[in-house]
Amino acid sequence: MSIVERTAHDPYPEFTAGLRRLTGIDLDQYKRPQMERRIRTWITARHGDDDLLAELRRLRADDEELDAFLDRMTINVSQLWRNPEQWERIGRDVLPDLRAAGPARPLRIWSAGCSYGAEAYTLAAHVLDAGPGVRAEIVGTDIDNRVVARARRGIFSDADARDAPRDALLRHFEQTADGTWAARPALRALVRFEQGDLLRVRPRREHHDLILCRNTVIYFTEEVRDALHERLVEALRPGGYLIVGATERVARAADLGLEPTHPFTYRKVG
Ligand SMILES: C[S@@+](CC[C@H](N)C(=O)[O-])C[C@H]1O[C@@H](n2cnc3c(N)ncnc32)[C@H](O)[C@@H]1O
Known part of the structure; x- marks a missing residue:
């Protein structure tokens, strides 16, 4: 989606508000450019386009989709004796x-x-x-x-x-x-x-x-x-x-x- 299209209708706030209602996680507290890029890349790889509101509907309807999404977004990388x-x-x-x-x-x-x-x-x-x-x-x-x-x-x-x-x-x-x-x-x-x-x-x-x-x-x-x-x-x-x-x-x-x-x-x- 181009910047012009995104300015005309910016679905990101609706997406983050929907996700907050669904999971309690507030993506508005995270740096938007990195988070939005991460989400759009993930949706595109999985579904072929980066329609945020279609993804929100899938997250509401499908627990497996929600699990996979949270896995990607929360970035759980760790290890014993890290650093x-x-x-x-x-x-x-x-x-x-x-x-x-x-x-x-x-x-x-x-x-x-x-x-x-x-x-x-x-x-x-x-x-x-x-x-x-x-x-x-x-x-x-x-x-x-x-x-x-x-x-x-x-x-x-x-x-x-x-x-x-x-x-x-x-x-x-x-x-x-x-x-x-x-x-x-x-x-x-x-x-x-x-x-x-x-x-x-x-x-x-x-x-x-x-x-x-x-x-x-x-x-x-x-x-x-x-x-x-x-x-x-x-x-x-x-x-x-x-x-x-x-x-x-x-x-x-x-x-x-x-x-x-x-x-x-x-x-x-x-
Ligand atoms: C990269 S891991 C770091 C794990 C460990 N501290 C380490 O350094 O190996 C980041 C963790 O922060 C958690 N996290 C992200 N936002 C959080 C929040 N608002 N409250 C609590 N945990 C959060 C993620 O779920 C993730 O498991």
Whole structure:
């Protein structure tokens, strides 16, 4: 469709409003050019044209179409030990600091935008490896209830494990007959998963010691991303850490009361 035609009748707002009513997912909070291109390319590959309103009708009528659409739109890519250098810092510096300067209760850790749980289970492995002095409750949340159900199963493919250090992988996961990796009970005991939209949730003030929000805000508009980071900082106790993805940053971090301690790692001053 040409720009002129699109200006004459712009179906995108009607599409996003319809999808919001159908699923609760608000695409207006995401960067339109990338999201619209992604949707139109996907519809064209599947149905031969990029008629958004015809697609909305299909999504309403056909659960399989809706599943396939959400799979494409929510971009659930993840893996165990994703960005190993970040995990090295978490294990070497962040968890020991939280243990030394933190509360006596178990650490409250949040994997915000957890996808199918690889990040939360990797966190749990680092908590166990940090020794008996570190205890934690890890909660993973994601907007997509299908990945949340997968996260609860705690089973990962060989590809998911490709960057995991072999000794740690064997310590915390059991390889099953079909070659997948199943989280061991001690790991599973530390994690739980909930469905939730980061753009709607109102987290408790100063509740968390560590929040990971990695590779989840990249498709949000800048305003939405910055407002989310602000809410995440409010949810951190002073001395707690916020860790973002390896291509991301927190805008005006100092104004929010954050000091960078390592690349992509911020500590709330206090
Ligand atoms: C690329 S994955 C990142 C997974 C993990 N944090 C990592 O870095 O490997 C992004 C996840 O963010 C989730 N997501 C997108 N928008 C969200 C929202 N508004 N609320 C909660 N989760 C959201 C997607 O469903 C997806 O599973």
